[in-house]
Amino acid sequence: MSFFNQQVSETHIRLKDRLWLYIISIIVLFLLIVPSLIVIPMSFSGSQYLEFPPKNWSFRWYENYFSSGQVGMGFNDWIGATWTSIKVAVLTIFVATPIGTMAAYGLINSGNRVRNILFPVMISPMMIPVILVAIGLFYFYVQFKMVNSILGLVLGHSLVAMPLVLIIVLSALKNYDMNQEKVARSLGASRIRAFFEITLPQIKFSIISASLISFLTSFDEVIISLFVAGGDNSTITRAMFLALRDQIDPTIAAISTILIIISTSLLILVQLFGTKKD
Numbered sequence: 409m410s411f412f413n414q415q416v417s418e419t420h421i422r423l424k425d426r427l428w429l430y431i432i433s434i435i436v437l438f439l440l441i442v443p444s445l446i447v448i449p450m451s452f453s454g455s456q457y458l459e460f461p462p463k464n465w466s467f468r469w470y471e472n473y474f475s476s477g478q479v480g481m482g483f484n485d486w487i488g489a490t491w492t493s494i495k496v497a498v499l500t501i502f503v504a505t506p507i508g509t510m511a512a513y514g515l516i517n518s519g520n521r522v523r524n525i526l527f528p529v530m531i532s533p534m535m536i537p538v539i540l541v542a543i544g545l546f547y548f549y550v551q552f553k554m555v556n557s558i559l560g561l562v563l564g565h566s567l568v569a570m571p572l573v574l575i576i577v578l579s580a581l582k583n584y585d586m587n588q589e590k591v592a593r594s595l596g597a598s599r600i601r602a603f604f605e606i607t608l609p610q611i612k613f614s615i616i617s618a619s620l621i622s623f624l625t626s627f628d629e630v631i632i633s634l635f636v637a638g639g640d641n642s643t644i645t646r647a648m649f650l651a652l653r654d655q656i657d658p659t660i661a662a663i664s665t666i667l668i669i670i671s672t673s674l675l676i677l678v679q680l681f682g683t684k685k686d
Contacts, residue, residue, distance in 0.1 A: 446460055447661050451469055472659045473487070473666075474487065492641055497626040500622055500626035501626075505619045508577060512573075512578040513581065517586070531571040533567050534571040534572070538631045542632045565629050569625040573619075573621070573622055581607075620674050628671065648664070
């Protein structure tokens with residue numbers, strides 16, 4: 409009991425006094441994580457339908473996923489949809505990351521009044537319900553015939569990924585001494601050269617983390633994809649949603665397991681870059 413009676417520090421309460429907080433946190437994490445983990449054993453079921461726990465084990469649904477692109481299954485061309493998602497997510501990095509970084513750099517060099525006005529505007533896509541953003545994009549794209557296009561998907565996903573990039577890079581810039589860049593400029597370097605040679609190397613890990621987050625945001629996005637994607641440019645999340653709505657295909661469990669592995673791996677990379685010291 410001495411462990412629970414000890415203080416974390418002179419200003420903190422004893423561990424036993426906040427034991428209830430740890431218990432609630434564990435329960436919340438359990439409820440968030442377990443439903444996702446249930447999908448993993450379901451993906452190895454040999455049944456024709458989704459079932460838990462599986463009565464027999466098989467890799468048939470993984471085989472169905474990886475062979476879908478070879479037999480031209482049309483609606484169930486999972487591999488084609490996966491490649492579309494990967495392509496869009498990578499392109500989203502090259503759109504959202506530079507724009508978010510430039511926006512963060514502009515805000516950090518602005519006055520407090522301008523920053524307080526522009527910051528809520530720039531992060532508004534993450535405050536507005538995504539379905540409203542998707543509806544607006546759909547009617548906008550119709551005018552320019554961008555529905556079902558890769559460009560439309562990239563721009564739509566970049567719209568929701570950019571605020572996350574902005575917040576991550578802005579946080580890094582707030583912890584960075586801008587006087588270093590000012591010294592370089594006072595010695596004759598242009599603002600652009602000072603940024604790329606002085607500032608950028610010191611916030612590069614935050615930018616890498618922001619890039620990975622923007623990739624994940626695009627790869628996991630489903631609502632915008634439902635409105636603006638389709639045909640040969642359908643994303644994997646859209647294909648999964650439609651398959652779950654129209655038919656119960658256990659291949660979805662196999663795909664979900666693969667997505668969980670990809671997302672978890674990228675989040676681990678984000679944590680590694682986030683904790684790495686410059």
